[in-house]
Amino acid sequence: MGRSLRSRRxxxxxxxxxxxxxxxxxxxxxxxxxxxxxxxxxxxxxxSATTRERNARRIANRFSCNGVMNLDxxxxxxxxxxxxxxREILYFxxxxxxxxxxxxxxxxxxxxxxxxxxVPRAELLSFLDAxxxxxxxxxxxxxxxxxxxRCGKIASQKNRLYLPVWSEPPVEAFLYVLARxxxxxxxxxxxxxxxxxxxxxxxxxxxxxxxxxxQAEEAGHISKISELDQYHQFTLAGSGVERMGMLLHxxxxx
Numbered sequence: 001m002g003r004s005l006r007s008r009r010x011x012x013x014x015x016x017x018x019x020x021x022x023x024x025x026x027x028x029x030x031x032x033x034x035x036x037x038x039x040x041x042x043x044x045x046x047x048s049a050t051t052r053e054r055n056a057r058r059i060a061n062r063f064s065c066n067g068v069m070n071l072d073x074x075x076x077x078x079x080x081x082x083x084x085x086x087r088e089i090l091y092f093x094x095x096x097x098x099x100x101x102x103x104x105x106x107x108x109x110x111x112x113x114x115x116x117x118x119v120p121r122a123e124l125l126s127f128l129d130a131x132x133x134x135x136x137x138x139x140x141x142x143x144x145x146x147x148x149x150r151c152g153k154i155a156s157q158k159n160r161l162y163l164p165v166w167s168e169p170p171v172e173a174f175l176y177v178l179a180r181x182x183x184x185x186x187x188x189x190x191x192x193x194x195x196x197x198x199x200x201x202x203x204x205x206x207x208x209x210x211x212x213x214x215q216a217e218e219a220g221h222i223s224k225i226s227e228l229d230q231y232h233q234f235t236l237a238g239s240g241v242e243r244m245g246m247l248l249h250x251x252x253x254x
Contacts, residue, residue, distance in 0.1 A: 011100070011136060011140065012098050012100050012101050012140050012143050012144065013136075013139050013140065013142075013143045014055060014058055014143060015094070015143055015146050015147040015150065016055055016058060016059055017087070017090065017146075017147065017150040017151065018082075018150070019044060019045075019055065019059065020059055020062075020063070020077075020090055021077060021081070021082045021086060021087070021090060022082070023039075023040060023043060023044070023059070024059075024063060024069075024070075024073060024074050024077045024090075025074050025075075025077050025078035026039055026043075026074075027063070027069035027070070027071060027073075027074035028071065028074045028075065028078065030069070031068060031069050031071060032067060032068065032069070033060045033061070033064035033067050033068065033069055034060075034067065036060050036064070036069050037056045037057060037059075037060035038056075040052070040055070040056030040059060040060065041053055041056045044056060062094070062097045062098070063093060063097060070093060072176075072179075072180065072244055073089065073090070073093050075244075075248045076089045076176055076248060077089070077090065079248050080172065084152070084169075084170055084173075085169075085170040085172045085173045087150070087151050087152065088151070088169045088170065088173035088202075089173050089176050089177075090151070091147070091151040091153070091202070092173070092176070092177050092180070092198070092202060093180075094147065094151075095198060095201050095202070096180075096198070100131075100140065101143075101144060101147060102197070102198065102201050103131070104124070104127070104128070104140075104144045105144075105148070105153070105200075105201035105202075105203075106197040106198070106200045106201035107127075108123075108124060108127045109148060109153065109154065109164050109201075109203070110164060110200045110201060110203060112162070112163070112164050113163075114163065114164060114166060115163070116157060116161075116163065117157060117161050118155075118157040118161030118162050118163040119161060119162055119163075120159075120160065120161055120162075121141060121145070121160060121162070124141045124144070124145070124162075125137050125138065125141055128140055128141055145162070152165055152167070153165055153203050164203055165203060166203045166204070166205045167203065167204075167205070168204065168205060168208035168211070168212070169202070169204055169208075169212075171212060171215045171216070171219070172247065174204075174212045174215070174216065175216055175219060175221050175243065175247045176244070176247060177198075177202070178216060178221060178236070178243070179221075179240040179241075179243040179244040179247065180240065180244075181196070181198070182236055182240055183239060183240035183241070184239060184240065185235075185236050185237070185238055185239055186235075186236050187233055187234070187235045187236075188233060188234055188235075188236065189231055189232070189233045190209070190210075190213070190232040190233060190234065191231075191232065193209070193234075194206050194209055213225055213234055216234075217234070219246075219247075220237055220246065221236065221237055221243045221246065221247070222234045222235065222236060222237055223235045223236070223237035
């Protein structure tokens with residue numbers, strides 16, 4: 001995945017989760033980010049033209065690289081829609097597109113206790129103040145919590161206390177992430193894979209990974225799971241493009 005100036009920004013507002021779930025499949029017909037942005041201006045639900053233009057620019061920039069929309073994401077959301085799988089996939093791509101959100105999820109949210117009473121919003125503000133020097137910490141916190149709530153990653157307790165929600169994802173979301181993280185056929189050590197910050201940010205419990213890897217092998221995305229000496233590893237079957245095609249073709253035929 002290419003890097004651009006937008007991916008290094010330390011600012012995040014307006015998650016636009018529902019709008020992205022609804023409209024990103026249209027990127028299959030408007031693959032240039034400029035064309036997709038025009039489509040969004042015409043189709044977003046906001047009454048204000050200024051708001052439509054601003055949010056169209058956010059979504060198009062967020063999910064594109066070098067002027068081309070993320071077509072893997074568009075195909076996946078066309079196949080899975082607004083489902084648990086679709087939201088897991090969108091959340092993954094949002095983490096990839098917004099490094100600040102990735103940092104909040106992997107370092108702050110994933111580090112919170114998993115039991116009641118939970119943590120107050122003030123702790124997130126403190127985390128952000130140390131990184132943003134107080135600049136827009138409140139807006140970023142609101143956007144991050146909104147994203148986590150809409151994607152099922154945080155639970156709100158009484159008195160506005162928050163708990164992280166660790167849960168095993170649908171195998172289809174796991175296969176999508178596997179294809180995106182490993183575009184080439186490779187042999188991967190399980191401990192290194194499990195330790196990736198992006199998996200921590202996804203709040204996928206480590207004990208679930210062994211089950212998911214077995215399911216991935218059964219689905220033909222992994223050719224072999226083996227333990228050699230002290231290393232537990234798996235070998236991917238084919239390129240990421242081939243595995244993504246297998247996943248999305250299978251979803252279309254369900």
